[in-house]
Each structure stands twice: as structure tokens, then as C-alpha cells.
Amino acid sequence: MEQSGILIAGGRVVLPDRVVEADLLVKDGKISGLMDRGGITPPDVSQSVEIVDASNLVVMAGMIDTHVHLRDPGHPHRETFATGTSAAAIGGVTTVLEMPSGIPAVADAESWHYKNQVVAPKAYVDYGLYGGAGHTNTNRIAEQAAAGAVAFKSFMNAPAPNADPGFDTRALPDDASFLAAMEAIAVTGRVAVVHAESDSICGCLAAQMKNLGRKDLRAHAQSRPPLAEEEAVARAILLAGAAGARLSIAHISTGAAVERVRWAKAQGQALTAEVCPHHLFHTLSASEHLGPYAKVNPPLRGDEDVEALWAGLADGTIDYIGTDHAPYTPADKDKGWNDIWSAPSGVHGLESVVPALLTAVNEGRITLPRLTRAISQRAAEVFGLRSKGELRVGADADLILVDLEREGVIDPSGQHSASKDAAKLWAGRQTRGAVTATYVRGHLVAKDGQVTGRPGFGELVCP
Incomplete structure (x- = not known):
């Protein structure tokens, strides 16, 4: 009984x-x-x-993972909602917030409801579903919020040639489309979560690397330098502020971008930032031997940026931690050993994040109260999950x-x-x-x- x-x-x-x-x-x-x-x-x-x-x-309060790609529907060989949420349960993650990627992509109320119908019977832990906000579906943002979208995800770049269908519904490749999407999201009151890397800088540098015959992991990282993130973060802050949107910078990875966020918060802007465990615990130089298995966007950085991220987490400039769990198979990744541009970007994280962070507690990197704020309380506050994120009565x-x-x-x-x-x-x-x-x-x-x-x-x- x-x-x-x-x-x-x-x-x-x-x-x-x-x-x-x-x-x-x-x-x-x-x-x-x-x-x-x-x-x-x-x-x-x-x-x-x-x-x-x-x-x-x-x-402790269970972790709210603000950033997962559980590949469902669309790529069950990479992940399903069942395997992904069972991994979350093992890892100490009690709520996952799922990105709008998938086939079909979440782009309107109909596709949002369809995704929920697909994943609901498989979920081992609680979950929220993002909506997509791109230049082709700005007029469908409000209906996704009404359906229950926990937030909106956008990229500040155009779809890559090998992107899944529907990427345009979360791509904002120019300032005009970005501003329009931010204005539409502001009306809903939801958070606009943005992948901030300059499309023009990254595209130009990638072309240069390819022309030089560079096919190594470091070439990928050099095509997405800290400047590309800082420029995009600064532009997103400016445009989202003008639109009155609640902006959150996804997977911040550089000290320069942390400074931009710190400054904007000091001016009173409605702004938050997320950091991922791979950017806190791994550097490019220490991971180069893994080749395509260490390829992620934004790329792994150096020691100075890692220290800046920990400092930003300690003083609250960075609000919460999300894994950006984006699994691929060895068959997907192995293509990159001979040509890094052929491998997809993304790493696992759901079952590693909490043990890694607990290790950081034991090493004096972060305190338990600060950790619970970063993995639970602030995530619940930012995304409006009022019944979650803290061990309190009710x-x-x-x-x-x-x-x-x-x-x-x-x-x-x-x-x-x-x-x-x-x-x-x-x-x-x-x-x-x-x-x-x-x-x-x-x-x-x-x-x-x-x-x-x-x-x-x-x-x-x-x-």
C-alpha cells in the first residue's frame, strides 16, 4: 500500500x-x-x-536543467525522451526544459501540442517545452505561449546547410528579424533564450579556415572566437532592451561576454545568463585529443575564460546552469576525425553535471547554497516555475x-x-x-x- x-x-x-x-x-x-x-x-x-x-x-533540491535536446521526435538513435529523462533521473535532474528542435520543429501551437503528445508518455521526470522564435514564424509566437511554451529559443545565425528542417523557425539572422521577435516575445512575458554568436564573423572565419585546408578541432574553435560571442551578446542586449524583452544568454562561454552581462544588469536590464558544465570544467587545449567529441558551439575556451565563468557564477552575474545536453552517436561524430567541419556540434551532460559540480563543492570552487541557487532556485525563478526549485513548505x-x-x-x-x-x-x-x-x-x-x-x-x- x-x-x-x-x-x-x-x-x-x-x-x-x-x-x-x-x-x-x-x-x-x-x-x-x-x-x-x-x-x-x-x-x-x-x-x-x-x-x-x-x-x-x-x-538538495533537484536540478532544473534549463537546456536539453532530447531528439524526440526525429532522431531516436541519438536520444529519446525516455532515455533522456531516465538519464536525468539518475543524474539528479528532476525537471528538464526541452528545446524546440526535432522533426517537426516546434514552431506554432500545433507542433508544440504534437511534441507534447509524443513525449508525455515517455517522461520519467517533469519537463517543460520551449517554443521556437525565428524570422519565419514571428506571428506564431503568441500562440505557442498560450499553448504553454516555457520560453522561446532563437539563434543569431542562419540555418546551416545540414540543419534539420524547420531551423528557420528559431533563426534570427539579421537585426530587423531579431528585434521583431523580441517585441513579440515581450508581449508574452516569456523569456527569450538566445544563442549569441555573430553569424557574419563565424561564417567569414570558417571560410578562411577551410580555404587554408584546416580541418582540425582548433580550426573550428578559431572560427568562433570570443569576439564573435561578445559582439552578439552586446547586440542582443541592445535590441532586446529596446524591445522590452526578458533576455537570457544561453551557454555563455567567455569572460568578455560575462562583462557585457554584468554591465547591462547594473543598468537594470531584465537580463539573465546560463553557463554549461562543459565550459566550466573543460578547456580546448585539454580536450583536443578528443577531436570531434569535443566539438560544441560555442567552442571550449581557455583557462582565463573558464576562471571568468566561475567568477561570474560566484557573484551572480551568471544566474543558472544548463547542460545543453545535445547527444550524437559515434557514427555522427567520427566523421570529424578527418574533417572537423563534417561532424555535428554537441556533447552529453545530463548524467555528469551534478557529480562534477559536487566535486567542485569539495574542491572549494562553489558552496552548496550557491550551487542550489544556480541549478535549482534561479532556474525556477527565471522560467516562472513557482512550485519548484527550492526546499520550502508548499x-x-x-x-x-x-x-x-x-x-x-x-x-x-x-x-x-x-x-x-x-x-x-x-x-x-x-x-x-x-x-x-x-x-x-x-x-x-x-x-x-x-x-x-x-x-x-x-x-x-x-x-
Whole structure:
């Protein structure tokens, strides 16, 4: 018989401003009590409550991954919503926000509803669905928001020749189309999440590299230099500000762009920024031996930019962390060994992000309260997910149990992604800190590296 509630007892509970010795009571999928150890047990704790022993563990809000591409529908050999959300559950991610890529692309209310029908029966964790905002569907932005789009995604570049059909519905290749889309998004009140790299700079430099016969990973990185990001970020800030849109810079990767965001925030602009774990933990020079398996947009940077990202995370200039989980298969990636331009850009991240960040906690890079703000609280605030993101009474009981002392090595062969064999960027990385259990709305969905939930349990979340 199903328990009427859960008492998670004996652990250290991570709040956005402190860590407390407390017990957590869960009833009907919600947090109903947070009691300092030694306090009086609330009257609604009865014999029917299941006791979960969290002694020597840390209790945190589950991660809200603001940026995933689960390839569903369209590319099931790379990922499906079932494999992707099961990977999320194992990794300590309790909500995923899915980008509008796929076949068909999400471009209007009809395609948004179709995607939801496809993915809903497969979801192990809760999820939100982005809408697409491009130069060909600006007049369809409002209907996507009305359908329930959690935010809108746009690229500041034209579709690549090998892009999936429908990329134009999230491409804003010129200032006029960008401004028009920002104005339309501003009316909805949703967030405009932008991939900010200068199309003209990147295109020109890529052509130069190809003319020189360069086909290596570094050539790809040099075709997308820090300047290309800084210029696009500055332009996006200017145009979104003029439109009155709530702008968020996706996967910020350079110190110069962080400074642009810091300045604009100081002027009072409605602006946020996301950073990805691969930009926090990997550099180009340390990853060159991986060739196409380290190819991502924006590219991996150098030590100076990595330090600037950590500093921006520490002072709140960077608001939240998203993985940009964009899986490809070895067959996709291997094309790039002889010609980097032939390989797609994207890396895995769902099962590696939380252990990597817990390791950073143990190394003194970031505190537990600052971490929970970055992976949970701020994401919930920015995307309007009011019932999530924090361990407080009345919130959804989306939480993870963490063993800060457990050491491990990231091994893609044991992961749950459909294309785990291509998750080579993180392979062999030593970690200290592990997710031992994941709960979504009070239900155990993963424990000790095994999925315990069921597909279809995950629910759609809307702002």
C-alpha cells in the first residue's frame, strides 16, 4: 500500500542561503514540513509515514536543467525522451526544459501540442517545452505561449546547410528579424533564450579556415572566437532592451561576454545568463585529443575564460546552469576525425553535471547554497516555475540525496543515454560527490544508479 507521506530524516538540508541540520516531511507530493533536528514532530507525522534515513547525506533540491535536446521526435538513435529523462533521473535532474528542435520543429501551437503528445508518455521526470522564435514564424509566437511554451529559443545565425528542417523557425539572422521577435516575445512575458554568436564573423572565419585546408578541432574553435560571442551578446542586449524583452544568454562561454552581462544588469536590464558544465570544467587545449567529441558551439575556451565563468557564477552575474545536453552517436561524430567541419556540434551532460559540480563543492570552487541557487532556485525563478526549485513548505518535493564523500569515475558505458558511447568528453573524470536517490514530487524515480520510476510519470510544467 502506498505510503501517505515520507520523512527524510537525519540529513543536512541545503537551502539557498545556508545548510541546516533538519528533517523534511513530504505529503501528497509537496514539502509539508522542515524541522530542525530536536524540534517537535508535527502532528501530521504518523505511523503511515515512510522514514528515509538520510544520515551522513545532504538533501538538495533537484536540478532544473534549463537546456536539453532530447531528439524526440526525429532522431531516436541519438536520444529519446525516455532515455533522456531516465538519464536525468539518475543524474539528479528532476525537471528538464526541452528545446524546440526535432522533426517537426516546434514552431506554432500545433507542433508544440504534437511534441507534447509524443513525449508525455515517455517522461520519467517533469519537463517543460520551449517554443521556437525565428524570422519565419514571428506571428506564431503568441500562440505557442498560450499553448504553454516555457520560453522561446532563437539563434543569431542562419540555418546551416545540414540543419534539420524547420531551423528557420528559431533563426534570427539579421537585426530587423531579431528585434521583431523580441517585441513579440515581450508581449508574452516569456523569456527569450538566445544563442549569441555573430553569424557574419563565424561564417567569414570558417571560410578562411577551410580555404587554408584546416580541418582540425582548433580550426573550428578559431572560427568562433570570443569576439564573435561578445559582439552578439552586446547586440542582443541592445535590441532586446529596446524591445522590452526578458533576455537570457544561453551557454555563455567567455569572460568578455560575462562583462557585457554584468554591465547591462547594473543598468537594470531584465537580463539573465546560463553557463554549461562543459565550459566550466573543460578547456580546448585539454580536450583536443578528443577531436570531434569535443566539438560544441560555442567552442571550449581557455583557462582565463573558464576562471571568468566561475567568477561570474560566484557573484551572480551568471544566474543558472544548463547542460545543453545535445547527444550524437559515434557514427555522427567520427566523421570529424578527418574533417572537423563534417561532424555535428554537441556533447552529453545530463548524467555528469551534478557529480562534477559536487566535486567542485569539495574542491572549494562553489558552496552548496550557491550551487542550489544556480541549478535549482534561479532556474525556477527565471522560467516562472513557482512550485519548484527550492526546499520550502508548499513546494514540489523534487529533491536529491547526495553523498558528498562518495568517489567515482565517470564511465559512459554505464549511462542511460541512447548514444552514451559518444559521451567521451566526460569519460574518465574523477568525481567526489554522488547522487544516491532522486525524488520527483515525492516519488522515488532513481536510486543508486538505477531507474525506479516509470515512463509517463513526469508532468508538463508551464510558467
